[in-house]
Amino acid sequence: xxxxxxxxxxxxxxxxxxEAALANDYxxxxxxxxRRGIDIDVxxxxxxxxxxxxxxxxxxxxxxxxxxxxxPGEPRGIFEKLDDCAVINQxxxxxxxxxxxxxWDKADVRELKAKADSLGLGFDAMNSNxxxxxxxxxxxxxxxxxxxxxxxVRQQAIEHNIETIEIGKALGSKALTVWIGDGSNFPGQxxxxxxxxxxxxxxxxxxxxxxxxxxxxxxxxLYEPAFYSTVVQDWGTNYMIAQELGPKAFCLxxxxxxxxxxxxxxxxxxxxxxxxxxxxxxxDSKYGDDDLDAGSINPFQLFLVFNELVDAEYRKxxxxxxAYMIDQSHNVTDPIESLMTSAIEILRAYTQALLVxxxxxxxxxxxxxxxxxxxxxxxxxxxxxxPILAKARLAKGxxxxxxxxYRAAGYRAKVTAERPSSGGSxxxxx
Ligand SMILES: [Mn+2]
Numbered sequence: 443x444x445x446x447x448x449x450x451x452x453x454x455x456x457x458x459x460x461e462a463a464l465a466n467d468y469x470x471x472x473x474x475x476x477r478r479g480i481d482i483d484v485x486x487x488x489x490x491x492x493x494x495x496x497x498x499x500x501x502x503x504x505x506x507x508x509x510x511x512x513x514p515g516e517p518r519g520i521f522e523k524l525d526d527c528a529v530i531n532q533x534x535x536x537x538x539x540x541x542x543x544x545x546w547d548k549a550d551v552r553e554l555k556a557k558a559d560s561l562g563l564g565f566d567a568m569n570s571n572x573x574x575x576x577x578x579x580x581x582x583x584x585x586x587x588x589x590x591x592x593x594x595v596r597q598q599a600i601e602h603n604i605e606t607i608e609i610g611k612a613l614g615s616k617a618l619t620v621w622i623g624d625g626s627n628f629p630g631q632x633x634x635x636x637x638x639x640x641x642x643x644x645x646x647x648x649x650x651x652x653x654x655x656x657x658x659x660x661x662x663x664l665y666e667p668a669f670y671s672t673v674v675q676d677w678g679t680n681y682m683i684a685q686e687l688g689p690k691a692f693c694l695x696x697x698x699x700x701x702x703x704x705x706x707x708x709x710x711x712x713x714x715x716x717x718x719x720x721x722x723x724x725x726d727s728k729y730g731d732d733d734l735d736a737g738s739i740n741p742f743q744l745f746l747v748f749n750e751l752v753d754a755e756y757r758k759x760x761x762x763x764x765a766y767m768i769d770q771s772h773n774v775t776d777p778i779e780s781l782m783t784s785a786i787e788i789l790r791a792y793t794q795a796l797l798v799x800x801x802x803x804x805x806x807x808x809x810x811x812x813x814x815x816x817x818x819x820x821x822x823x824x825x826x827x828x829p830i831l832a833k834a835r836l837a838k839g840x841x842x843x844x845x846x847x848y849r850a851a852g853y854r855a856k857v858t859a860e861r862p863s864s865g866g867s868x869x870x871x872x
């Protein structure tokens with residue numbers, strides 16, 4: 443028995459008002475796709491089966507290193523965060539799993555499981571945190587964690603990751619995501635080789651604690667919080683880590699963790715080819731790790747990433763089981779609205795990629811017909827797939843217009859009354 447946060451009567455009423463228009467739009471798009479040899483219902487079923495996890499910290503208001511402006515009705519702990527995550531899933535029907543963070547989300551695991559069950563939610567990859575100091579922690583991570591020069595600090599970081607695995611086991615999670623803030627701010631501060639050796643040694647201890655059916659995802663990032671060098675700076679280093687650790691280790695791609703203009707879709711292709719793609723942290727950016735909503739700045743890049751993923755899906759690439767998660771910081775928008783629209787944009791890119799005429803594209807590539815090869819991608823990208831997304835949501839009991847229903851339901855005003863501002867921050871950027 444689930445206890446969903448938005449009134450089912452309101453949802454049904456709002457959907458009813460838009461159902462006829464959607465049916466017309468869907469039929470019209472269906473005709474158009476039929477002329478291209480595509481069965482719209484086959485695409486809609488695939489879209490309905492696609493899910494992306496939301497991060498527990500994403501429903502809190504984020505901030506920058508300059509300031510954080512708290513939003514109204516922010517969740518004060520993991521149980522209220524799960525309530526907000528349930529709204530996102532109820533209206534989009536695309537986000538049934540939540541990715542937890544240790545220690546921000548620490549709570550009795552039976553209560554966590556019961557709460558998630560009551561909301562129809564499950565748990566995705568567990569995230570450890572050795573990039574900030576927890577309360578009453580013995581050693582500080584100011585100068586690093588898994589690569590720290592002091593073996594006692596590294597041991598503490600190893601034990602934290604093992605504890606995170608233990609919590610995840612009790613919750614039914616199957617993966618650990620490790621992102622470290624380790625690095626250096628000034629040339630000379632750190633010995634690159636020594637730091638990486640220490641990191642690999644520590645990660646081998648974490649890897650040894652993984653259950654047989656678990657995977658570990660390591661996440662690279664070229665800068666921040668360290669500004670001169672990071673220990674796990676790019677996909678090459680990340681690939682070396684996965685190779686060193688073993689078959690349960692995979693490389694996580696966060697779209698905001700690359701240098702400007704890097705061809706991320708090509709990195710995706712390489713990691714798929716060598717069976718080391720863990721999956722994604724979706725977000726978008728203009729300049730760096732901006733953590734903006736997926737698809738808000740560069741939807742074509744998101745489409746090109748999905749073009750590689752769909753290509754791998756269709757040719758049944760060996761070892762291809764990507765984990766998808768949104769990883770954003772919502773500083774100036776309502777986090778629930780941002781996460782709903784981001785989930786929709788991710789699905790939009792997936793849907794557009796499903797429309798690529800792959801046999802035709804392969805032919806243009808073979809015959810070096812450059813213009814038509816590019817046009818076959820653009821044709822898929824410029825197709826308005828909105829009716830497919832709405833139809834897939836509706837078929838699963840979601841909203842034709844998720845943001846419209848959310849606003850009509852007055853959820854933010856309701857939780858603002860119930861949740862007095864704590865003044866503190868429990869959000870973060872990973
Ligand atoms: Mn991330």
